[in-house]
Amino acid sequence: MILLRLxxxxxxxxxxAVGGGMATLPFLKNIGETTGWYxxxxxxxxxxxxxxxxxxxxxxMATYVGFTVAGVPGALVATLGEVTPxxxxxxxxxxxxxxxxxxxxxxxxxxxxxxxxxGLIGAACVSVFxxxxxxxxxxGDGFVNRVSVSGEHLLLWPQLLLAAALLVLTNAVPKVRxxxxxxxxxxxxxxxxxxxxxxx
Amino acid sequence: xxxxxxxxxxxxxxxFAKMGAITFGGGxxxxxxxxxxxxxLRHWATEEELLDYYAIGQCTPGIIAVxxxxxxxxxQAGIPGGIAATLGMVFPxxxxxxxxxxxxxxxxxxxxxxxxFAGIQVCVCVxxxxxxVKLLKKSVIDRRTAVIFSLVLAGSVVVNxxxxxxxLVSACAGAALKALEVRAVGTERDGQ
Numbered sequence: 001m002i003l004l005r006l007x008x009x010x011x012x013x014x015x016x017a018v019g020g021g022m023a024t025l026p027f028l029k030n031i032g033e034t035t036g037w038y039x040x041x042x043x044x045x046x047x048x049x050x051x052x053x054x055x056x057x058x059x060x061m062a063t064y065v066g067f068t069v070a071g072v073p074g075a076l077v078a079t080l081g082e083v084t085p086x087x088x089x090x091x092x093x094x095x096x097x098x099x100x101x102x103x104x105x106x107x108x109x110x111x112x113x114x115x116x117x118x119g120l121i122g123a124a125c126v127s128v129f130x131x132x133x134x135x136x137x138x139x140g141d142g143f144v145n146r147v148s149v150s151g152e153h154l155l156l157w158p159q160l161l162l163a164a165a166l167l168v169l170t171n172a173v174p175k176v177r178x179x180x181x182x183x184x185x186x187x188x189x190x191x192x193x194x195x196x197x198x199x200x
Numbered sequence: 201x202x203x204x205x206x207x208x209x210x211x212x213x214x215x216f217a218k219m220g221a222i223t224f225g226g227g228x229x230x231x232x233x234x235x236x237x238x239x240x241l242r243h244w245a246t247e248e249e250l251l252d253y254y255a256i257g258q259c260t261p262g263i264i265a266v267x268x269x270x271x272x273x274x275x276q277a278g279i280p281g282g283i284a285a286t287l288g289m290v291f292p293x294x295x296x297x298x299x300x301x302x303x304x305x306x307x308x309x310x311x312x313x314x315x316x317f318a319g320i321q322v323c324v325c326v327x328x329x330x331x332x333v334k335l336l337k338k339s340v341i342d343r344r345t346a347v348i349f350s351l352v353l354a355g356s357v358v359v360n361x362x363x364x365x366x367x368l369v370s371a372c373a374g375a376a377l378k379a380l381e382v383r384a385v386g387t388e389r390d391g392q
Contacts, residue, residue, distance in 0.1 A: 016367045019339075020264040022331045026356065026363045033360075041321065048320040049300060051327065055220050055293035056230070058263035063290075063297040075298050079290050086262030090270040091282055093256060100256070104382070105375060110259050112348055112374015113367065114339035119352030120363050121335065125328045127357065132321045140360035159322050166326040180224060185323050192319015193312050200311035 002070055003077045005035070010062055010081030015089075018110075019117045021050075021058030024082070026120040028065060029127070033140040037069045040131055052182045058082070133159045158195050162188060208277045209284040215242065216269050216288030221296075223265070230265045238272055245272055265289060344377055 013027040025047070032038045038046075046068070050060035059079060066078025093100045100106060130136045135151040166184055170177050192198070219237055223230050231254060238244045245253070250272070257267030266286055273285025307313045340349050352366050 012364060014262045016261060016364045018261050018367065019258065019335065022328065022335075024263075025328070030362055034362075044321045044324050045304075045317050047328075048317070048324050049297070049304065051324075052224075053293075053296050053300060054222060054224055055296065056223070056263050056265035056289070059220075059266065059290050059293040060297050063293050064301055067298055067301040072298050075294055075301075079294060082263070083266050083286050083290060086260075086266045087270050087282055087286055089260050089262065090257075090267050091274055091279055093260060094271060094274050094282075097252075097256075104378075108375040108378035109371040110374065111345065111378050112370040112372070114259075114335075115345040115349035116352045116366055116370030116374075118332065118335040118339045119349045120356055120366060121328070122332050122349070122353040123356035125325075125332050126353070128325050128328055132325050138357065143360060145358060145360050159318075162319065162322045163326055166323055167329070170326060170330055181323075181327055182224065184326070185320055188319040188323035189316035190319070192317070192322075193315045195319075196311075196315050197318030197322075198311075198314040200314040 003073060006066060006069055006074055007077050007081040009035070010066070010078045011084055013062070014082040015085035017058075017117070018113050021056055021061065022121055023117050024058045024061060026124045028061060029124055030140075031065070038065065040127070042068065044128065044132065048185055052185050129163075132156075133163055158197060162191055205277065205280075209280055211242075212273050212276060212281055212284040213288035213291075216273070216285045217291045219269075220265075220289045221292035230268070234268060234272075244276055249275075348373060 009031045013024050013031070017023040017027055025043075028043055029040060032040065032043055043065075046061055046064040047057075050057050050064060053060055059082070062078045062082040063075045066074040066076070068074070070077070127138050130138060133156055135149050135154050135156070137148050137150055138145050139148065166188065170184060215237060219230070219233050223233055234250060234254075235247065239247050239250055250268075253268050253271035254264070257264045257271065260267055266289055269285040269289040270282040274282035277284070304313075336349070340346050348370055352370060355361075356363065356366060
């Protein structure tokens with residue numbers, strides 16, 4: 001039955017995530033929280049691998065989450081669940097291509113949808129930053145999320161310094177900022193090993 | 201099904217599997233590869249058609265690369281074509297990720313691997329932040345979209361609710377705001 005649940009969760013993700021791969025992140029975070037299949041840290045690792053392997057990021061993440069939950073059948077079911085709504089919606093839109101683009105209500109709905117999708121990714125960004133760079137944790141618990149402090153340190157300085165350096169490299173340094181994300185992922189992995197980021 | 205039709209479906213599957221296997225990153229990274237394979241090499245669509253598909257793929261639900269594949273496939277061979285192209289696009293991901301995920305779970309307990317992933321997580325933070333900023337410039341275009349963005353961001357941090365609800369409410373709010381604006385402009389014009 002876990003496969004049916006997996007299909008349904010990813011069907012919803014494919015249907016409501018607007019704006020490509022990264023837009024599925026808030027949904028995947030929500031699935032992890034409500035089912036307990038994987039933690040937020042697991043999801044971060046999956047995202048890193050998805051960015052560094054060929055294929056669309058959204059599909060890579062769906063495959064990875066599915067594999068984590070139920071092996072190869074899980075990977076297959078999660079991916080098919082995510083693309084099913086796309087196939088249905090696009091086949092319908094293709095049949096009415098001209099009227100779809102000209103319909104004022106479609107444009108009006110997307111006027112609100114686009115900033116909402118960005119807001120959801122922004123919120124995921126906030127909780128990722130807190131989770132990885134500080135000891136503060138936001139966890140789903142009842143209707144209002146619970147904020148707690150875990151670990152010995154409130155601010156993790158090595159992580160914060162690396163984040164600041166990467167922010168500058170990926171945005172402000174000409175030529176370097178145009179490099180593929182995989183370069184920065186490898187760099188961060190090397191720094192993590194050199195300075196024992198996990199304390200291991 | 202005739203042999204020719206099966207041949208078309210096979211071509212679609214193989215072509216899109218190839219594109220899935222050589223694209224890193226999806227979304228925008230995919231467009232140049234789609235242009236080369238679909239427009240110049242195979243003549244499955246014109247440049248303008250592809251850009252139309254791409255634009256619609258961005259503003260319909262789901263993964264942009266998948267939406268565009270479905271579009272091109274259905275134009276070639278109807279509904280089976282759309283499905284064949286999409287399955288081709290996701291096929292390499294299924295193979296690569298299943299292999300890598302299997303390998304990583306075997307090495308997850310090695311200290312160096314754990315330290316490496318702790319470093320990688322920091323990089324992922326920055327990559328998500330950069331993606332948010334890029335999307336922000338495209339989606340927050342005036343005061344009202346800024347309000348929707350802020351409310352959804354704050355609401356989603358504070359309240360434990362499925363993202364589905366934020367998406368549905370915002371689509372309705374956007375439609376209502378735009379419709380009111382159109383009416384207001386209409387009455388203004390009538391008054392003059």
